Amino acid sequence: MPSYRQLGTLPPKRHTRLARDVEESHLGEGLYYEHVVTTEGFERAYSILYHLRPPTRVRQVELVERVEPQAAEDQPLRHHHLRAGQLPREGDPIVGRVPLLFNDDLVCYRALPQEPQKELYRNGAADEVIFVNEGRGVVETPFGRLPYRRGDYVVIPRTVTYRIVSEAIEREDHLVLEVFSPVRIPARYQNEDGQLLLGAPYYERDFHSPAELVTVDDASDTPILIKDGPRLSRVVMAHHPFDVVGWDGFTYPYTFNAWDFEPLTGTVHLPPPYQQTFECGGFVICTFAPRHLDHHPEAIKVPYAHSNVEADEVLFYVEGNFNSRRGVDVGSLTLHPGGIPHGPHPGTIKASEAATRTEEMAVMFDTFRPLKLTAQAMAIDDPEYPTSWLD
Ligand SMILES: [Fe+2]
Structure with missing residues (x-):
């Protein structure tokens, strides 16, 4: 996780009263309501939020549907090129996501939405990494407003309710990873004091947490779509959940821009661990940013x-003209x-003999367990790709 952050009003000590004017108090108890969000039980990173109303005020719950990625029919073992930039726009940034690849550790989706996000959403069982291939806007969360732009990894820890508010929904283009383990910064990039090492490919300043807290005081019923694994539920809260007056801690939504990755180059080719950006259970995420070539x-x-x-x-x-590949487009995926x-x-x-730099930008994830392709992936599969290495 990135380092400690805080925003808004907090009591001097945790788990003590944060008093409020009783006149203002909607429930007449004269305090703000503490809410501790923990990871790995109570052992790892956590944050403490203070709400206008208790975060437990559920009015109603309903089961919506099951949305399980379906594996395509068996394929021979071969390479795949998915023309994923050519998917039609559909749905909103959440329910319009198209699953392409999956295993027990993650589901990979492409999202090219055509309409704004309809209702608040929360993933209760997975962290989400939304890579913004195109787009700009703000992710509204209880932790505040988190601006995002092209090239951002938007990392949203599980249980954080959010709404993506785009400046132009018809331009939004995301690669989304639903990650069933915590998304972390590799431990080898941090010193024993928890700070990013001088030799790490990024620094604390490159990680952006919500900068503006907007406390919504609204006692209207508010639905939230909640995903946990394949199950979609809808919970109607008896108030708006973005009612936080202050928070602090180590777990919160944040962005890191791929163009802020500081790539290393050697005399000869360095392998992908040098490009590692995030560590997840069962796979890694790497960034191939513009860089000097081996010298x-x-x-x-x-x-x-x-x-x-x-x-x-x-x-x-x-982005760029992928030096080692032929026939792949921006927005494509290869497996x-x-x-x-x-x-x-x-x-x-x-x-590439005469080249001294590459301007390519690519995101990679390497999974330690085999990935399955969905029927939606096979519909955009390039059948010529497996034989594209012949002269
Ligand atoms: Fe490779």
Whole structure:
């Protein structure tokens, strides 16, 4: 998790009264209501919020539906290129998400919404990483307003209710990872005092938490769509849940922009762990940001062919002319399963000889358990891709 942050009004000591004017008090108890949000039981990062009303005032609950990703029919083991930039716009930024790849650790969706988010949403069982391929706006949360822009990883810990408010919904384009373990900054980037090391590829200032707290005092019934695994429920609260007057702690929604990643380059090619950005249970997320290329006079400047036999590798192409690939578009995904080698396309080694920099931007996730493709993924699968390495 990023470092300690605080916003708004807090009592000097935790778990003590934060008094309010009784005249103002809606329930007449003369205090704000403490709410502790913990992770891994009570053992890891947590935050403490103070509400106008108790966060437990549920009016009504209903089961909405089950939304389980469905695996496509069995495919031979092969590489895949999913033309995921060509998906039609549909739905809102939450219910319009299209599942493409999944295993027991994550579900990967593309979202190209055509209408604003209809109701408040919360994922009760997974952290979410929303990579903003295109778009700009604000994520409204109980922790305050979190601005986002192109290239942001928006990381929303489980149980945080939110609404995406876009400046132009018809331009929004997201890659969404629903992550069934905590999304963390790799421990090897932090010193024993919890600070990011001087040699880490980013610094605390690159992580942006909500900057503006908006306390909504509204006693109207407010529905929240809640997802936990495949189950969607709707809870109607007896008030608006964004009624926080102050919070502090280590767990909160935040953004990190991919263009703020500080890539390392060597004399010869450095492997993906140098690009690691986030650590999750069963997989890692890496950022391939614009960078200088390897500078040994005989260096081959595109990655060698490799069999990463214990990982499935997914690349999402964001910007640039991907030196080692042919025929992939911005917005595409490739899946290179661990059981077969992949490498640079013919001609790309020669073509990169004179290059000193690459302006490409791509997001990668490497999963330690095999990924399954959905029927929606197979509908945009490029059948020519597995044989695209022939001369
Ligand atoms: Fe690779």
